[in-house]
Amino acid sequence: AQSVTQPDIHITVSEGASLELRCNYSYGATPYLFWYVQSPGQGLQLLLKYFSGDTLVQGIKGFEAEFKRSQSSFNLRKPSVHWSDAAEYFCAVGGNQAGTALIFGKGTTLSVSS
Amino acid sequence: GAGVSQSPSNKVTEKGKDVELRCDPISGHTALYWYRQRLGQGLEFLIYFQGNSAPDKSGLPSDRFSAERTGESVSTLTIQRTQQEDSAVYLCASSLVGWGGTDTQYFGPGTRLTVL
Numbered sequence: 741a742q743s744v745t746q747p748d749i750h751i752t753v754s755e756g757a758s759l760e761l762r763c764n765y766s767y768g769a770t771p772y773l774f775w776y777v778q779s780p781g782q783g784l785q786l787l788l789k790y791f792s793g794d795t796l797v798q799g800i801k802g803f804e805a806e807f808k809r810s811q812s813s814f815n816l817r818k819p820s821v822h823w824s825d826a827a828e829y830f831c832a833v834g835g836n837q838a839g840t841a842l843i844f845g846k847g848t849t850l851s852v853s854s
Numbered sequence: 855g856a857g858v859s860q861s862p863s864n865k866v867t868e869k870g871k872d873v874e875l876r877c878d879p880i881s882g883h884t885a886l887y888w889y890r891q892r893l894g895q896g897l898e899f900l901i902y903f904q905g906n907s908a909p910d911k912s913g914l915p916s917d918r919f920s921a922e923r924t925g926e927s928v929s930t931l932t933i934q935r936t937q938q939e940d941s942a943v944y945l946c947a948s949s950l951v952g953w954g955g956t957d958t959q960y961f962g963p964g965t966r967l968t969v970l
Contacts (some may be wrong), residue, residue, distance in 0.1 A: 744896070775960070783858070783945065784897075784961040830896060841887060841913065842959060844896035 742767050743800065744831050746845035754822050754853050761816040761848050763831035773814040774832040774842065775805055783831065801825070826852045856880065860946050860960035866968045867936055875931045875965045876954060879948030884926050886952060890915075891943040900944075936969045943967070 745764045753759050757815060765771055772791050776784040788799025795807040805816045828849050832842040859878045861909055866953040867873050879886050888900040903923040914920070918936075923929040943966050947959040 761913075774958075781963070784947075786960070787960060789958060801958040834899075840899070841889075841899035841902055841910075844900075846894070846896040 742843050743835070743847075744818045744833050744845035746831055746841055748848045749846070750849045750851065752853055755823050756820050759816075759818045759821045760827070761829050761831075761850070762813045763816065764812050764844060765814065765831070765833045766841075766842075767833050767835065768813065769774040769835045772834045773805070773807060775799065775803070775814075775816050776830045776832060777801075777827045778830065778847075779804070779827045787816070787829075789797070820854055821850075823852045824854065826850055858948050858960055859960040860944075860948055862965060863963065864966045864968075865872060866970065868970050869938060870935055872932065872934045872950055873936055873967060875933075875944050875967070877929045877931070877946030877948075877962060878959055879927070879946070880928070882926075883948035883950055883952050883960075885949040885951060885957065886923055886929050886960075887947040887949075888931050889947065890927070890944045891945055891964070893942070900931070933967075936967075938969050941967055941969045 743766045747762050754808050774789045777787050778784050783840045787803050790797045792805045797802050797824040797835050803818050828847045830847045836841045858936040861876045884905045886903040894923050902910040918934045921931045942946045943964040945964045946962045949957040949959045
């Protein structure tokens, strides 16, 4: 079955500390992977995406993610978290067939402490 | 340019009433998706439109849900005889050509539906 698992429901990180949000996927075809961020009252904003090539992808706001096929993972990282990063983060997987809807994880809520 | 817009931003309705939610995609985007986000859950796919092709309705949870799209413009999602379990945020997304995961979906701010 196709699915995305985000094992951590809620994470609290100190401002300035590093961050890693976990994402594991199960997908029967070549996966295309995404991370979205949702701030309160806002729509989803695309942080980064992986289609092919270099397995370490850079995104906006200083985020990066690494695709590890052997581990079926696509973890999101940031070296130094800012208070404005507090939000909900969603990992999603899609395929290369026409009209493939994205399959989302349940999200990880990030809180940033001062 | 303008992003995906949705209206209303909030809708409170009584159980049994019909509601209509609207989505304006990014101009030029041929693909349009509706998702539902229940509290504490990820997004659930509802329906997908691609140009003038027949929509993919495989995610609609019941026959109370329907959606229409006029050409490559506005879409409306209609929920008939609303139930309390329909309470959720309904998100619309559009993409340029809709060809699978390589085509980035851009999301609107959503409509928060509360069924009393």
